[in-house]
Amino acid sequence: MPDDLKGVAARGRDKKAEAGQDVDLNQYSRQGGDWAYDEQYQGFDAAERSHLLKAGIELTDEEHAATFFQADRAVMHCKVSQPGVEVLPITEALARYEWLTDYYWRLVAPDSDKYTAQTALDLDNGYFIRALPGAKIAYPVETCLYIRTEGLAQHVHNIVIAEPESELNVITGCTTHPGVKAGLHLGISEFYVKAGARVNFTMVHNWGSDIHVRPRSAILVEEKGTFISNYILLKPVKSVQMDPLVRLTGTGAVTTLQSIVVAHPDTELDLGSRVYLEAPQTRAEVIARSVTTGGKSISRGHLVGKFPDVKAHLECQGLILSETGIIHAIPELSGEVAGVEMSHEAAVGKIAQEEIEYLMARGLDEDEAASTIVRGFLSIKIEGLPLALEEEIERTIREARKGL
Amino acid sequence: MLQIEDLWVTIEDKEVLKGINLKIQTGETHILFGKNGSGKSTLLMTLMGFARYKVVQGRILFKGTDITQMPTYERARLGLGLAFQRPPTIRGVKTLDLLQVCSGKGRPAAEALAFDYDFENFLEREINYGFSGGEIKKSELLQLLAQDPALVLLDEPESGVDLENLQMVGEIIRRLLQKERRRADRDKSGLIITHTGFILNYLNADKGHVMCDGQIACHGIPREILEHIKEQGYEECVRCLTISKE
Incomplete structure (x- = not known):
């Protein structure tokens, strides 16, 4: 060096x-x-x-x-x-x-x-x-x-x-x-x-x-x-x-950033994604899903539009599954020129009772229904992924979920 | 099959059902009429045992068992099946997975059902996510077919279904209620909410009831009730109920 x-x-x-x-x-x-x-x-x-x-x-x-x-x-x-x-x-x-x-x-x-x-x-x-x-x-x-x-x-x-x-x-x-x-x-x-x-x-x-x-x-x-x-x-x-930073510096550059995380008791997560859209027709999508079973999860996201004609969307969703866990969603958008199109949505809460009851009406007990919903919440689906890679990610998530 | 005795139900402390009595025998199909807000959906939701619906008086007997306090999933396992009018979306969970839950059998059984009704393209999709009104109905009915309940509860199965698919919806309901069998050989019963009465074009229902302000105002032959409502509207039912009260 x-x-x-x-x-x-x-x-x-x-x-x-x-x-x-x-x-x-x-x-x-x-x-x-x-x-x-x-x-x-x-x-x-x-x-x-x-x-x-x-x-x-x-x-x-x-x-x-x-x-x-x-x-x-x-x-x-x-x-x-x-x-x-x-x-x-x-x-x-x-x-x-x-x-x-x-x-x-x-x-x-x-x-x-x-x-x-x-x-x-x-x-x-x-x-x-x-x-x-x-x-x-x-x-x-x-x-x-x-x-x-x-x-x-x-x-x-x-x-x-x-x-x-x-x-x-x-x-x-x-x-x-x-x-x-x-x-x-x-x-x-x-x-x-x-x-x-x-x-x-x-x-x-x-x-x-x-x-x-x-x-x-x-x-x-x-x-x-x-x-x-x-x-x-x-x-x-x-x-x-x-808090990784993605800079889209060339025309038509695209990024998709997805994360699924679980904050267990005594775990402290502070995870962000920053995207700078610095060139024409750049696109960004950030999807962050976090679950807490008692730990703290800070979910940051920051989109910065520095050029007209860019599009970006940020989604932070959190599920609180315990009495003590904390999910703190901090979505940020900065438009530095006219003509940017950026949006975000953030939602933090417990599992919707309506969804649990829907699955219970099909014969799942409450725990089974809740874990089915959480598994769904934490599944990642990405378009255009090579099959081998998709299978590998699926397998990885399946393995990692055991004992969740 | 089902016996409801003097059922009073509140939602968030508001009285919605006010003394419902209803008996459905094995093999019978009953139709529930009534204008919006009369308590029809509440009755079906209460039968399924959802938490918002508090039974404050009366009881529900299903196959001779008192299920008034039974959790939803036990009712489902006992043979109650509900097609929701507006089911929730569940992200990340495939429709195929839900069909397998319903049937309790493997993937082939679920796939075969979907194939029968031209629904195989929806199996990999997330439950109800981006479904049209008609697709939701079809999905609900296929779930019931997989579940094979003894008592079929349908909440406006025709709403949002286009003409092309209406016939298929009718056929699935016929199959659910074993309408191809002779009456004496049927062991399924049904309670169906309908606004349009479309379902009467596909099957013969045994009894009709009109709900009004949380009560069953009158009973009768479903087609006759439907004709009556078409001609005179629900106002006549309200008047009729007022008279009977006096």
């Missing part, structure tokens, strides 16, 4: 984030986690495998365009199985490609807050994914960021580049070893969706009950590019705070 970046990062070292509870970085270990490379995924027992599956990680190279697996600080597996896509550990990619500095820390500033600063100053690794121009990569690229050691802080930086007219599907599972309770995950992600390219990014979080998570993501979408993101968090975690 160039010295000037380090200098910039150092300035942010003590800067608290604007949202989310402050995490003391000194509480976490930077030792251990030197796992060996595992070509055949042999180092995982049955319990660990089934746990990883709940985050969508199958530990196989089959039916994947490429796979990347980082445990703690070490890359244990990284393999490309299809032409047209490149996947490397970010440290290796930075060493190999000088031009990558044009992408590294260009969308997220290293001095944004103490978490970005810490990651810039003391990087573990992360993934570099690049779809080559015109390559249509049907199978998903599967990546996993895994905390395997108790009390560890994991520092990750990812870069995803979809070259012009390419298509790329990425599934990222972020999870902890079933035995790990406490830990910290810091993750920088920078996405570049170039002209006419299409990226489907699905992220599943399945952390431990005492894990703090601070992702910092930004996405740049050029002319006629499409960025679709699905975020799924159904299991207990201590706190997650993130």
Whole structure:
């Protein structure tokens, strides 16, 4: 990393984030986690495998365009199985490609807050994914960021580049070893969706009950590019705070951001989505659904129309399933020129009695009816998703829902 | 099959049903007439046991069991089935899933039913989401077919249905009520709310009742009642009820 970046990062070292509870970085270990490379995924027992599956990680190279697996600080597996896509550990990619500095820390500033600063100053690794121009990569690229050691802080930086007219599907599972309770995950992600390219990014979080998570993501979408993101968090975690920014900078760029999250007791979620519509005919849709069973869920959304003739819609819906949970929806719209068309709807409440009774009239008891409605509320349906990816998301949600 | 004795019901402390008595024998179909707000829908909702409808007096016997305090799902399992007039939308849940819940059987049974009535394109759609009025009715009736209830409760099954689909709605109701069988062989009963009386073109109903201000004002032969209402309107029923009260 160039010295000037380090200098910039150092300035942010003590800067608290604007949202989310402050995490003391000194509480976490930077030792251990030197796992060996595992070509055949042999180092995982049955319990660990089934746990990883709940985050969508199958530990196989089959039916994947490429796979990347980082445990703690070490890359244990990284393999490309299809032409047209490149996947490397970010440290290796930075060493190999000088031009990558044009992408590294260009969308997220290293001095944004103490978490970005810490990651810039003391990087573990992360993934570099690049779809080559015109390559249509049907199978998903599967990546996993895994905390395997108790009390560890994991520092990750990812870069995803979809070259012009390419298509790329990425599934990222972020999870902890079933035995790990406490830990910290810091993750920088920078996405570049170039002209006419299409990226489907699905992220599943399945952390431990005492894990703090601070992702910092930004996405740049050029002319006629499409960025679709699905975020799924159904299991207990201590706190997650993130507010990814999508910039639609090219004419006709489109983004859809969907999230389904559950705030369990003692969980604190502060999740946002920001979209800047900076070019003609750009479109954005943000759909955030959250459920609380006792935890706190802040659901932010901010659409900024900077150009006439843009359209965007924001939907925040919350279901409160317990006496004590909190859902705080903060939808925001900023129109900076005339001619923008932006709207939002937000609704927070309990399950409609009318819906429960409707299902009860068909023979379901009250609990069955309620859980059917909650499952429906948390299901994601996205048009135009490749079948394999759709099945994988379905499977992931099904696994993750168990025990909800 | 069904016996309602001196039923008084309130909604949010407002008296809506005021002493309903009604008896439906096995195999019989009864028609409920009455103008808007007379309590027809309330009666059906109360029979299904929804929470808003508080029984303050009287009781409901179904197949000899007192179901007045029974939860909705137990009534459904016992054989009461209601086609809603305006059912809610349930996002994210497929119509197919609901049909499977209704039939208690697997996917093939639900799919076969949908196929019979040209509804297979709706199976993957979310329940009632973006359905037209007619599609909602059809969906409700198919759910009942899958459920196969002993007592069929229909709340204005014709409303919002276009002419083309009206016949199919009539046919499904005939099937629900086993109208193809001889009267003595039927073991299903029905209680149907209708404004237009269209259903009488598809089946012979045994008895008709006119509801007025929370009471059953009169009984009779359904076709005759319908003719009467068409000619003189419900005002005549109101007058008639006033006279009988005096």
